[in-house]
Amino acid sequence: MKHAGVKAGAAPYLRIERLTKQFGAFTALKDISLEIFEGEFVCFLGPSGCGKTTLLRAIAGLDIQTSGRIFQADREISNLPASKRDFGIVFQSYALFPNLTVAANVAYGLVSRGLPKVEIATRVSELLQLVGLPDAGRKYPAQLSGGQQQRVALARALALSPGLLLLDEPLSALDARVRAYLRVEIRRLHQRIGVTTIMVTHDQEEALTMADRIVVMNHGVIEQVGTPTEVYRRPASAFVADFVGTTNFLPGVVLGPGVVRCGSVDLACDVDIQPGPGSDVTLAIRPEDIVVRNVAAAHPNALPVRVADVEFLGSFCRVGLALDGGEPSLVADFSINVVRDLAIDEGKQMLVALPPERLRVFPRAPQTP
Amino acid sequence: MTTAAAPVVASLPVARRRLDRDDVLMRLGICLLIGWMLVTLLLPLWVLLSKSFQNQNGDFVGLQNYLHYFSTPALFESVWNSLFVAVLSTAIVLPLAFVYAYALQRSCMRWKGLFQALALIPILAPSLLPAISFIYLFGNQGFLKALLFGGSIYGAGGIVLSQVFYCFPHALMILVAALAMADARLYEAADALGASKTRVFFTVTLPGAKYGVISAGFVIFTLVITDFGIAKVIGGRFNVLATDIFKQVIGQQNFEMGAVVGFILLIPAVVAFTADRITQRRQVALLSARAVPLQPRPAPRRDWGLFAFCAVVGGLIFGVLAMAAWASFVTRWPYNLSLTLGNYAFGEFDSNGWGAYWNSVVLASWTAVIGSLVVFVGAYLLEKTRGFAWGRGIAQFMAMLPMAVPGLVLGLAYIFFFNARSNPLGFIYATMIILVVNSITHFYTVCHLTATTALKQLDPEFEAVSASLKVSLLRTMARVTFPVCLPAVLDVSIYLFVNAMTTVSAVIFLYSTDTKLAAVSIINMDEAGFTAAAAAMAMAIVAMSAAVKITHVLLTRRLERTTQAWRRR
Numbered sequence: 035m036k037h038a039g040v041k042a043g044a045a046p047y048l049r050i051e052r053l054t055k056q057f058g059a060f061t062a063l064k065d066i067s068l069e070i071f072e073g074e075f076v077c078f079l080g081p082s083g084c085g086k087t088t089l090l091r092a093i094a095g096l097d098i099q100t101s102g103r104i105f106q107a108d109r110e111i112s113n114l115p116a117s118k119r120d121f122g123i124v125f126q127s128y129a130l131f132p133n134l135t136v137a138a139n140v141a142y143g144l145v146s147r148g149l150p151k152v153e154i155a156t157r158v159s160e161l162l163q164l165v166g167l168p169d170a171g172r173k174y175p176a177q178l179s180g181g182q183q184q185r186v187a188l189a190r191a192l193a194l195s196p197g198l199l200l201l202d203e204p205l206s207a208l209d210a211r212v213r214a215y216l217r218v219e220i221r222r223l224h225q226r227i228g229v230t231t232i233m234v235t236h237d238q239e240e241a242l243t244m245a246d247r248i249v250v251m252n253h254g255v256i257e258q259v260g261t262p263t264e265v266y267r268r269p270a271s272a273f274v275a276d277f278v279g280t281t282n283f284l285p286g287v288v289l290g291p292g293v294v295r296c297g298s299v300d301l302a303c304d305v306d307i308q309p310g311p312g313s314d315v316t317l318a319i320r321p322e323d324i325v326v327r328n329v330a331a332a333h334p335n336a337l338p339v340r341v342a343d344v345e346f347l348g349s350f351c352r353v354g355l356a357l358d359g360g361e362p363s364l365v366a367d368f369s370i371n372v373v374r375d376l377a378i379d380e381g382k383q384m385l386v387a388l389p390p391e392r393l394r395v396f397p398r399a400p401q402t403p
Numbered sequence: 404m405t406t407a408a409a410p411v412v413a414s415l416p417v418a419r420r421r422l423d424r425d426d427v428l429m430r431l432g433i434c435l436l437i438g439w440m441l442v443t444l445l446l447p448l449w450v451l452l453s454k455s456f457q458n459q460n461g462d463f464v465g466l467q468n469y470l471h472y473f474s475t476p477a478l479f480e481s482v483w484n485s486l487f488v489a490v491l492s493t494a495i496v497l498p499l500a501f502v503y504a505y506a507l508q509r510s511c512m513r514w515k516g517l518f519q520a521l522a523l524i525p526i527l528a529p530s531l532l533p534a535i536s537f538i539y540l541f542g543n544q545g546f547l548k549a550l551l552f553g554g555s556i557y558g559a560g561g562i563v564l565s566q567v568f569y570c571f572p573h574a575l576m577i578l579v580a581a582l583a584m585a586d587a588r589l590y591e592a593a594d595a596l597g598a599s600k601t602r603v604f605f606t607v608t609l610p611g612a613k614y615g616v617i618s619a620g621f622v623i624f625t626l627v628i629t630d631f632g633i634a635k636v637i638g639g640r641f642n643v644l645a646t647d648i649f650k651q652v653i654g655q656q657n658f659e660m661g662a663v664v665g666f667i668l669l670i671p672a673v674v675a676f677t678a679d680r681i682t683q684r685r686q687v688a689l690l691s692a693r694a695v696p697l698q699p700r701p702a703p704r705r706d707w708g709l710f711a712f713c714a715v716v717g718g719l720i721f722g723v724l725a726m727a728a729w730a731s732f733v734t735r736w737p738y739n740l741s742l743t744l745g746n747y748a749f750g751e752f753d754s755n756g757w758g759a760y761w762n763s764v765v766l767a768s769w770t771a772v773i774g775s776l777v778v779f780v781g782a783y784l785l786e787k788t789r790g791f792a793w794g795r796g797i798a799q800f801m802a803m804l805p806m807a808v809p810g811l812v813l814g815l816a817y818i819f820f821f822n823a824r825s826n827p828l829g830f831i832y833a834t835m836i837i838l839v840v841n842s843i844t845h846f847y848t849v850c851h852l853t854a855t856t857a858l859k860q861l862d863p864e865f866e867a868v869s870a871s872l873k874v875s876l877l878r879t880m881a882r883v884t885f886p887v888c889l890p891a892v893l894d895v896s897i898y899l900f901v902n903a904m905t906t907v908s909a910v911i912f913l914y915s916t917d918t919k920l921a922a923v924s925i926i927n928m929d930e931a932g933f934t935a936a937a938a939a940m941a942m943a944i945v946a947m948s949a950a951v952k953i954t955h956v957l958l959t960r961r962l963e964r965t966t967q968a969w970r971r972r
Contacts, residue, residue: 096789096867098420115423116870123871129864131883133969143872174969194872 045108047072047230048093048198053102055088055254062088063099064254070232075224077241078234080251081277086234087202089251093232094200095119107197122191126203128183130175130190136162137171140189147194161189164223181212188220192227199224201233205240217244238278242266250274272396275318282324282364284317285398294395298358301335303393314398321352323392324366326376326384335388339364341380344373353378355386420790425876429788433798436781440801442828443844447816448808454819455662468663478647478660482667485643488559488634489627489671492566496574496623499567501616503716504578506709509585509608511701513710519579521717524724526572527948529905529922532941533568534636535934536727537561544737557639565633568723570626571716574619581615582608585697614686621679628671629809631908632922636929644668645908648811652912658819665812676807724945731939746939752928753936755919760943763904763921766838767947770903774843774850775896779888782854783880787866806848810909813845818912833915841913842903850895857891858884890959897955901948 046069055063063085070076078086091097093104095116103112111119130139137158144154162168165185175183184204191199204220205213221244224231235241241248242262250257250265250273258270269275272283286294286301288311294301296317303317329336342354342362351373354362366386368378376384422430458464472478506512507519525533540547541556554560585608593603609616631645638646644664652661732742750756781802785795805813821832831837861884869879885892907922914923921944929937 094867094871095420096870099418101416101418103418112418113421115420115426116867117423117425117873118421119871121871123867125862125864125868127862127864129862129868131865133883133886142869143874146872146874146878176969190868191871196871 044071046070047074047107048232049105050089050093051103051105053089053092053099053104055085055092055097056100062254063092066102066254066256068249068256068259070230072230073228075221075231075233075244075246077245077248078232078251079238079241079245079248079278080236080257082236084251085254086236086249086251088254090200090202090232090234093198094121094123120196121198121200122194122196123200124184124187124191124202124204126206128175128180128187128207130183130187132175134174135171136167136173136175136178136186139175139186140171140193142190143194157193161193162186164192164226165189166219179212180208181216184208184216185219188223192229195229197230199229199231201231203234203236205235206237213240220244242278248278250277252277269318269394272316272318272398275394275396280321280365281318282321284319284363286315286317288313288315292390299337301388301393302390303395304391305393305395316396316398318394318396319388319392321365321367323389324355324364325387325389326366326368326372326378329385329387331385333385333387334390335393336385337388339384339386341378341382341384344378344380351378423870425870426788426790429784429876430791430794432780432784433788433791433794436784436798437794437801439777440798440804440844443840444801444804444808444813447813447820450819450823451662451665451812451816454659455666457659459657459659468659472660472663472667477642478664481642481644481647481664484559484641485628485645485668486671488562488566488643489624491559492563492570492627493620493623495563495567496570497616497620499716500571500574500578500619501612502709502712503571504575504582505608506713507579508582509697509699510706510709511699512706512713518713518717521720522575523572524945524949525568525720527901527905527952528569528724528945529632529907529925529941530565530569530630531632531636531907531922531925531929531937532727532945533565533723534561534633535925535929535938535941536568536723536730537564538637538934539726539730539736539938540723546737555639557637558641561637561639562634562641562643565637566627566630568720569630569633570623571720573626574623577619577622578612578615581612581618585611587695587697590697614683617682618679621675625672625675625809628675629668629811629908631811631911632926635907635926645809645811648815649911652815652818661815662819665809665815668809669807669812672809673807680803727938728942730935731942733935736935746935747943749924749928749936749940751936752931752933753924755916755924759919759924760921760940760947762835762918763944764947766835766842766910766918766920767900767903769835769839770842770846771896771900773839774846774899775892777843778847778850778895779854779885779892782851782858783884786855786858787876787884789866802851803848805844805846808845810845810906811911813841814909814912817841833913833918835918837913838910838918838920841909842906843899845906845909846899846902850898853891853895853898854888857888861887889962893955893959893962897952900951904944904948904951 048070050066050068053063053066054061066085066089078089080086088097092099095111095114095118098113103110105111106120131142134142140158140161141154144157149157158171159168162171165188167182167185167189170178170182170186175186178186188204201220205216208216217240233244242265245262247259247261248265249259252273258265258274260268260270265274265278269278269281275281276283284296286296289295289300290311292303294303294315294317301317337357339355339357342356344354345352350367350369353366353368353373355364355366356362357364364386372378378384455468456463456465458467503518503522507515512518537556538561539545541551541561542548545556556564589607590603593607598606629645631649634641634643634646635649644667648661648664648668651657651664730736731746732744733739734741734743734745745751748756749760753759755762781798785799785802788795817837820826821829821837823829831840865879865883866876869876905922907926910920911923911926914920921940925937925940928934928940
């Protein structure tokens, strides 16, 4: 498991208790409670407007919460101004001081500490080395690429060796290639210095690849907290299943224990279905969990389908499947291997199975998919 | 734990951020700013308002003064006169300035730089200069008098002509900015759809510049209706509101009636200002980030047509200026046209002599230095303080207010406020300090907007970063904010200098014998019949403003090379 710094039973480094943030009549955060452990890399993930940045800014003391408490390293910081808290921060815009050199930017916090010049210079070159820009010290921010600027911002945020590193969508302004590279870099940096890190992002791929734990947020509440594998494999709500990765949703009605009727077929599921018989539910299954090899009619949840369309995506194909000759209602990812072996093509009639242990069941509120 | 945990209640106590030193400092600063604006703007205006409801003994008489004003045709007539010249001047300047700006921005005409510089020269001159110049051209002894076919330049005609000259560059600057950016894709789309040139102009060009045109219109209207100098010099018996205030206060010592006229003058200015604000609020960014900037392509017929237009307009501007310059060197108009420097020996025409001129330079310098400091710090406080919304709201409102207050009204309000025996600040009355304070307040809004725009271009997270690095805001202001905004600060200080150098209306009530200013002495000398000396003084003001402006341009270029090296990629 990736749980880098989590010690079982240890006291959390950052504890958030019943945090609420109100902007006039709009509630940006609703009664949020959360614990983050020392050395963890946590991602706040959610669509824009979900409250993730608001939560980050409350932790930093930049925009104070309406009510609720925050503890950092056993010290209550709920009411402290940002200048009295212990954190380093990196913004999407980098916020580098344009008229100062890279070295002066990194040294900005060190200088006001009154450290001797030699010590500052050593620390600055150490930090620039750390972010992989050892020769950039004399340049101005405008002379660097976006990715380089972001690394300078990172070095500046780490200069005072803060106990907490906050990253507010640090990679969103960069192009795809640089983003992928910096993802690895930041992760490596975190493993080296082990500073507790919170990163806000709306990019699920970023969260899945970088985080020890992901906090999925929507409409000001936490939908799920878990490791990337947990969040992906066992989404706690239809929202999480939909937001993280791709998911098929099938509306159904509970028939009895472990059985849901979807349209004209009855599907078995391994999970305990919370709402009793007769209630509306949504079934969810990932496209890659749909099985097509060696499926017989007696197989659990075997369904006759027609291949409606095939989208070639390089290493795999995304295949639209239609049940009962209707519109395509399922999407499945089949490896090129499978597609070749079974000669899957538009119009082909075949059997697929939805493995019961891969089906998730969510209660269906009016607005869920 | 010795005590049981308190039961969790549904509504938790509201969290309040403790204030750090920076917060306290910033809030204190805003309170100071509000205090400054109260003393320099709101309280004087309040005293002026209450004065208009009193009789000469200071008793409250309700609307009596106003009733008297509106039932005296001789007084009331000025309202219509003021509106008439303002509307007429606006109607003339707006199309002229639009075509001129269009030529500068959307054509491939030659000598654009020259035309632009030429058109902006009137900004460096007091409004009195064109009036004097037109008197030389069309006055009783003017050498083009025959062109008027027996008409007189003294009156509405002279006022409108002079105002057109004076307001042209103000409108031009706004329209040049409005026409500066355009999305080439819109023009390509219109072309592809087969729209005629005329149709493209009315469906693409004009709508794009709509808000600039509206804004320019309001600016001209306000400038004309509040200007005092032109009407004083060339207005003859044609009474306008601005000259009425002066006559009531200085001529008849009827301060109460002066206050009434002052408030009536405030109405059109406030209406124009409010209307402009409301329309500007509707403006949405027409240019998306993906816009392709429009590059004008050569079109000989259009370009030469516009060149001819600019040559005529620019030539007229130059002619008016040259007339004043020439007149200032002529021995005795129109009998002895030999050239002399005698008119510049101001001591022979006015007891203050060159003293008035240096007073103006001192006033302009102090206004520029102190004013840009107050404006920049004020704008910084309003832009970068977190929380304290009500304090910032009040200060923001008060920063916008001076734009709507005519200089004469502000000057009159200062007399009432600072000359009151009970005012502990009364000691600044009749000193250079009151002139500086008045000038800063009078020109505050434009400077505030310039500074705010510059500050808005900075990353809003600089302050957050500083806080996380435990660096005080003062330090960040000194090391980052101020250096980055230096060009804007310079712009503000030059604007203040030139305006303080040329203004008449704001200071006409406030100077004393020791602090008489150059622009005031122009009026005095003109009244005494020393028109050539008045023209000479006007030219001396132009020379100083131009020298400072040129220094500014050179300095800005140098700055860009040295301290602003980081702007280059």
